[in-house]
Amino acid sequence: MRNAAGEITYAQALYEATVQEMERDAGVFVYGLGVDDPIGMYGTTLDLHKKFGADRNFDTPLSEDAMTGIGIGAALAGLRPIHVHQRMDFLMLCMNQLVNIAAKASYMYAGQVQVPMVVRGIIGRSWGQGAQHSQSLHAFFMHVPGLKVVAPVTPHDAKGCMIAAIRDNNPVVFMEHRMLYNNRGFVPPEAYEVPFGKARVLAEGDDLTLVAISHMVVEAIRARAHLAEVGIGVEVIDPVSLAPLDMDTIARSVEKTGRLLVVDNDWTNCGASAEIIAETVERFQGKRAVRVARLGYAPVPCPTTKPLENLYYQNGRTIALKAYDMVKGGVGHWEPHGEDAKEIAEFKGPF
Amino acid sequence: MRNAAGEITYAQALYEATVQEMERDAGVFVYGLGVDDPIGMYGTTLDLHKKFGADRNFDTPLSEDAMTGIGIGAALAGLRPIHVHQRMDFLMLCMNQLVNIAAKASYMYAGQVQVPMVVRGIIGRSWGQGAQHSQSLHAFFMHVPGLKVVAPVTPHDAKGCMIAAIRDNNPVVFMEHRMLYNNRGFVPPEAYEVPFGKARVLAEGDDLTLVAISHMVVEAIRARAHLAEVGIGVEVIDPVSLAPLDMDTIARSVEKTGRLLVVDNDWTNCGASAEIIAETVERFQGKRAVRVARLGYAPVPCPTTKPLENLYYQNGRTIALKAYDMVKGGVGHWEPHGEDAKEIAEFKGPF
Amino acid sequence: MTPHANSALLAKLYRSIYRIRRVEEEIERIYPTDKIKSPVHLSLGQESVAVGVCAALHKDDIVFATYRGHAAYLAKGGDLNRMIAELYGKATGCARGKAGSMHLIDRAAGFMGTSAIVATTIPQAVGYAFAMRYRKQDTVTVVFFGDGAVEEGAFHESLNFAALKQLPIIFVCENNLYAIHAPLRDRLAGAGLCARAQSYGIPAKRIEDGDTLALHSEVSLAAAEIRAGRSGPHFIEAMTYRYVRHVGPGDDLFLKYRSQEELDAWKAKDEVKRLAAMLGAPEAQRIRDEAEKEIAAAFDFAEKSPFPSPRELEENLFHA
């Protein structure tokens, strides 16, 4: 898999993490619609049943609600299930088990049980995914105490977070964005954990802190390049884990820049961006005046037609414009130019 | 029902609204577990089947997921269903239909269909309701574009919001707190609508704006009384409707007081309180320094034992203390005394 | 072969099935140009189910379907121009380009929409049937869904309620043997799909080989019973087969989850060919010529239509 630079894709990183953990711990198993089919969930679970047996990588009936409960039951019995969903949207069928059981079991039983379960959800985008195949909805899982939520962006973090999630003794919602699957990056071949609750400062800058979530990190980096051309220095932060959330790293950056823009891959209302802004201002009030703003999905369901879909999502330009405004105080006009995202326009499946 | 002052209870107000709308519009019907039983959902649906026939007020199998879809289908056909849930917690079984269908149908089909449906959810509290019978979770519904969310606190608003919700051509999540059912207040006997998106300033004050949601409004008023004793003037705002949310009224108040405390009947992480704080600071930044804070459920599932349950919820004293701190800048110590909530301690069912 | 098939009915069925077949083939042909920027779940091979069922319905009967909904939309009388325009993402589309292939709708034709989340339209259809009964209409609701949908809890909850209230609905399960790449036998325990429905006291019938005429007569009977108030819901398991991939155009035998033999066996009993043969050459040719013109015009209409304007992004979220 690895090229000369030791790089593999995001999808390969997930595969590698899963294989290494399945080798290490006989209790780890992978299940969900399509995990043992010839596509193998974009390669992330490809042929695991051939390697580890049909008990440890199996397809399920279309029964997301019960299959979630079944994972919880197996976890209560000491196994380590990984439940895979082709789209985050399908998790709406799992909310009862996730919110009412998985999140609460440990607390409710005063720590006598644990639910070491990983729920992988893939975020769809582009090519007319539309209203029901493009949601992220991590705000739901962040809202409920008892769940952990991670959204790694790089192949390195995908592997490390997956290993950490599998080893975690609590339910972890693991968010993957389909548009990240083909990204390549250096990934150490051995097993390692990326700890939850540690944000990454991906690029430094003095003028504005740009926190971006999941695939929006890619757009944030494009925005940073745009802004560099006009002399604006942006610090880009990837929280990696959303619950727990590393507010200290974000606050440290805002301490320096005085400005915070949060770009989410989700709606803003009661979203992760609201949380990060609220927590930041609670910390800084009376100490320092900070400028804050949020960007996210347009406040509607996702339309399928390309011209509207393009407007629905934030991108390097819209982010750059907002940041420019925040730094320049709304004075002056600017039109960022240069490369736009290509992976979106070029994407044609598999779905 | 009415006493000499023209007062009825919150539960009676809901009943009256429902009867008046059922009389006005033959398409309105009420369904859900227990709605036609001898308890009649705390009286709010009592004997409606006797008055309007079994088609218009009927019990259902325990099938919340499909029964939600069935309501949506009936609404698509032009009826006006009211789906009643004894606990908000059960709505976790309805998320797929609410989030993936009800919220999206109008937009997805470019306005060719509408889903005029009311989803009533009752929030449980006290007497050991515990982790699975005490959740509010309105943040979920606020997060998703296409749903309206209301949480009336007074009998007057309960009636007016219910009538408005029934007449609304969109899905409305209607939140009722069980601890409000016996509260009495003046309610006009004729039909009227309380418009969504208009907050109420329940009491004026110059020092701090206190936005409280659902049952927390009652505690906010207690907190205001405590604070009045030490000369702190609190403006209490009840948003009434959470989506749409009347940020203008809140901002107008904060403009005056410079301080905003939001108390929710829910967790704070990615909650309504995060949204209100974030939106407020986005508006005021650069114009005026405001102090903000959030209070809500302790960040755990709800414990059943009384001593812990008492700590789990905010109350008049905890709110007053927080407000005191915000006004006094953390200087000085104060112990509010006086009456505490009685309805909680005295509550013994029905469940 | 049903003895009652008269030639008018045959012509109607052939017109419907040929048109759908050719629309799907045209979509396949156009797809590589990227003009259709949307996942398409083609009905190729499965057309006869929608055709046989919908031909037995009245205009004011209501149909709900799934993301694999082109055939049902067209068979129920959905506007072809607006469907192709929808696939192209154009403002003239049946949902102004906001919904794509997975969410077709045509209210005028009684086609109430589809969903990309498996099994979700089943309860909606039951709710629509509830409204018909509530209003004492003598119309019928039909809901199409795949064999995979039967595994979702919502299917059961829906059947139980429909049976309890004896609602005017026909459940049509398009059993194409697979959910994506997973064969039914790996997903479903027990005595089969009809047994599921029967456990709710719902009369259930399995129709083999995608037999258009058998489906037509079965649904005609069921609908007549329902309209006459003599029965509640019916369940039909329509055996059928998908010729191309789960999503997108083209063959998928290389994935090896199904065999060439299986595919060939189904193609040998292709209903488009069978109905053509029954109808006879001249009549069939006339129908084909007409359809070709209409289809070419529809793609042309879609090509020439404008995209929605940016201000439509935030429209239609709520109704006043």
Place this chain on the structure above:
Amino acid sequence: MTPHANSALLAKLYRSIYRIRRVEEEIERIYPTDKIKSPVHLSLGQESVAVGVCAALHKDDIVFATYRGHAAYLAKGGDLNRMIAELYGKATGCARGKAGSMHLIDRAAGFMGTSAIVATTIPQAVGYAFAMRYRKQDTVTVVFFGDGAVEEGAFHESLNFAALKQLPIIFVCENNLYAIHAPLRDRLAGAGLCARAQSYGIPAKRIEDGDTLALHSEVSLAAAEIRAGRSGPHFIEAMTYRYVRHVGPGDDLFLKYRSQEELDAWKAKDEVKRLAAMLGAPEAQRIRDEAEKEIAAAFDFAEKSPFPSPRELEENLFHA
């Protein structure tokens, strides 16, 4: 009456059922004092189901149940002191007072918990059974649920999966004829509960009259088959009846959703009395005396135990 009932078994069953009956009665008696600040869903009248089923299980077999879980908890060997302390909200409770009556647990006894959301423990039990099979254990999982749970989609999804994978689980439906105030006939279409299970190919048996011995022998057989690897899941519909209200103590006949006659008919075949009669007076009296002492001690334990300390509020959310 089962011919095989020997006196040791009878004594065991009577000990179990009498103890549960008296615990529930004591809870009823204490309840008006408000020392139990928790909704209680009493098993009065229904004890025999848990007793008959659990007596046929091994200690390392696993049981899941519902908010109406006192009987199953005790029958499986759950600690009585810790249960009463839990109802009192004390730190010595089986969940340190955090869970109350609706969420009992005793891992040492193989009682894995309950849920206040109907039907939610069914898939968890299936998952636990999956883990047993995964590890090639010869243990069995039993899940108790009410007749109302059968209407939830999760029930069907769970049965389908358990049957597909032939998991070591026994589904025990406590059919007490009502879900709160709603009679089963108003909620369930079709041929009854066993037919549902059978449609998944799961062997199903209905046991009448809350017959403790019949339940015991049925579960013994099913468990033996499962342990021997000769069968997958079994389904048992246990007919039973609730003597008091849905929640809380006391009579509810005044609500008129059920009749005095119905209640009397069930009380006439009360299993506590029946087993006492079969066992004979001196032995039964000895068992009763022992139980009374134990129960009194348990309430005393609960009374004297401390409440959890405030710092426990935020403990146990996560595991390290």
